[in-house]
Amino acid sequence: MWSSLDDVGRLDSGGYGRFAWNDADLTLRAWFLAQAAARSLDVDEDRNGNLWAWWGTPGPGAVVTGSHLDSVPGGGAYDGPLGVASAFAAIDLLRARGFSPSRPIAVACFSDEEGARFGVACLGSRLLTGAIEGPRAGALLDADGVSLADAMRRAGRNPSRMGRDRETLSRIGVFIELHVEQGRGLIDLGSPIAVASSIWPHGRWRLDFSGQGNHAGTTLLEDRHDPMLTYAETVLSVRKRARLAGCVATVGKVEVTPGGVNAIPSHVTAWLDTRAPDDQTVRAVVAEIEERARQRGERDGVVVSIREESYSPRVDFDPAVRQSLGRQLADVLAESVPELDAIPVLGTGAGHDAGILSKHVPTGMLFVRNPTGISHAPDEYAEPADCHTGVLALAEVLAAYSSQ
Numbered sequence: 001m002w003s004s005l006d007d008v009g010r011l012d013s014g015g016y017g018r019f020a021w022n023d024a025d026l027t028l029r030a031w032f033l034a035q036a037a038a039r040s041l042d043v044d045e046d047r048n049g050n051l052w053a054w055w056g057t058p059g060p061g062a063v064v065t066g067s068h069l070d071s072v073p074g075g076g077a078y079d080g081p082l083g084v085a086s087a088f089a090a091i092d093l094l095r096a097r098g099f100s101p102s103r104p105i106a107v108a109c110f111s112d113e114e115g116a117r118f119g120v121a122c123l124g125s126r127l128l129t130g131a132i133e134g135p136r137a138g139a140l141l142d143a144d145g146v147s148l149a150d151a152m153r154r155a156g157r158n159p160s161r162m163g164r165d166r167e168t169l170s171r172i173g174v175f176i177e178l179h180v181e182q183g184r185g186l187i188d189l190g191s192p193i194a195v196a197s198s199i200w201p202h203g204r205w206r207l208d209f210s211g212q213g214n215h216a217g218t219t220l221l222e223d224r225h226d227p228m229l230t231y232a233e234t235v236l237s238v239r240k241r242a243r244l245a246g247c248v249a250t251v252g253k254v255e256v257t258p259g260g261v262n263a264i265p266s267h268v269t270a271w272l273d274t275r276a277p278d279d280q281t282v283r284a285v286v287a288e289i290e291e292r293a294r295q296r297g298e299r300d301g302v303v304v305s306i307r308e309e310s311y312s313p314r315v316d317f318d319p320a321v322r323q324s325l326g327r328q329l330a331d332v333l334a335e336s337v338p339e340l341d342a343i344p345v346l347g348t349g350a351g352h353d354a355g356i357l358s359k360h361v362p363t364g365m366l367f368v369r370n371p372t373g374i375s376h377a378p379d380e381y382a383e384p385a386d387c388h389t390g391v392l393a394l395a396e397v398l399a400a401y402s403s404q
């Protein structure tokens with residue numbers, strides 16, 4: 001099952017380009033349908049493009065697991081797909097044991113978790129829960145000016161139905177997302193798996209720097225209104241403010257217009273991602289960065305504007321779900337790492353659909369160790385033995401919840 005994903009959306013760089021509704025995404029959706037069909041699971045696609053494969057009759061109280069199949073630009077193989085493939089593998093394991101669920105089990109695949117194409121992360125789960133409205137999501141544009149609504153239409157979907165979907169949401173009794181760990185947390189803890197405690201608040205901001213395009217050879221330095229300078233100073237302040245506040249902030253994407261070697265740019269657009277343990281720190285750091293950008297813009301004769309594109313407040317996962325995950329993991333961990341005397345628990349700075357869903361349904365997460373500590377890049381990895389431990393743990397969790 002896993003190796004059939006290897007080539008889907010693979011870029012020359014070795015990473016993946018699996019973006020909402022692009023060809024790779026459609027191939028992955030077909031892969032999901034094929035995996036479900038091979039297990040005789042019925043699949044629904046909801047109004048927002050999220051996929052649900054059902055073991056048992058779809059209905060309220062379902063035990064739902066899964067993740068996403070899309071990637072960041074040049075992303076790794078595990079962020080997302082590990083949770084979907086592990087969900088199918090856990091079902092195989094339970095069936096091989098002759099288990100029969102009293103509550104339905106569903107494998108979910110959320111649409112556009114990374115927000116790589118239309119800029120808003122966790123779009124499928126945000127739409128499902130009403131955290132973003134259908135018309136606003138439909139109008140989001142990709143880098144080529146194609147709207148989400150048009151991308152969906154081209155894929156044969158009906159975007160006018162996008163938006164809060166109470167019926168689908170009401171089917172979720174509990175949601176458990178298994179995910180590759182995206183830092184070095186589990187390396188440090190010496191464990192193949194952990195229970196998630198929290199997700200740092202995080203947001204994305206678009207920064208526009210408007211100056212005056214001009215000739216690189218004839219324009220005196222003192223006559224320039226060069227937005228590249230304002231941008232560069234802002235990037236340095238991002239690093240400095242994050243360091244002083246004990247948080248993380250990143251400028252990972254930038255567009256320069258018109259992009260000529262021998263032309264002073266007229267415009268620079270950059271995207272800022274900021275994450276911290278608490279909401280106040282995120283807001284304070286972004287305000288400081290904005291102030292510094294405006295000060296520098298005044299000096300450069302460059303107009304600066306900042307717009308929030310998405311925000312996810314801090315998430316503390318449901319204590320009852322965390323406890324229950326801890327109980328279900330205990331035996332699996334005792335077998336694979338007998339020397340561990342406590343169930344490892346880990347917070348994360350990475351965002352997940354589980355974070356969005358946690359405001360509406362009991363939700364928890366399991367992390368699987370990433371021995372490289374690298375994620376959102378081709379070196380992201382998980383050892384097969386650790387993935388197996390993750391599947392064993394997930395199977396225990398599904399069995400426990402679906403027997404209740």
Ligand code: GLV
Pocket residue numbers: 113114121349350351352
């Ligand atoms: C998504 O994985 C994110 O944390 O940005």
Ligand code: MN
Pocket residue numbers: 072079114376
């Ligand atoms: Mn990711």
Ligand code: MN
Pocket residue numbers: 068079080113179351352
């Ligand atoms: Mn992910």
Ligand code: MN
Pocket residue numbers: 113114350351352353
């Ligand atoms: Mn994510």
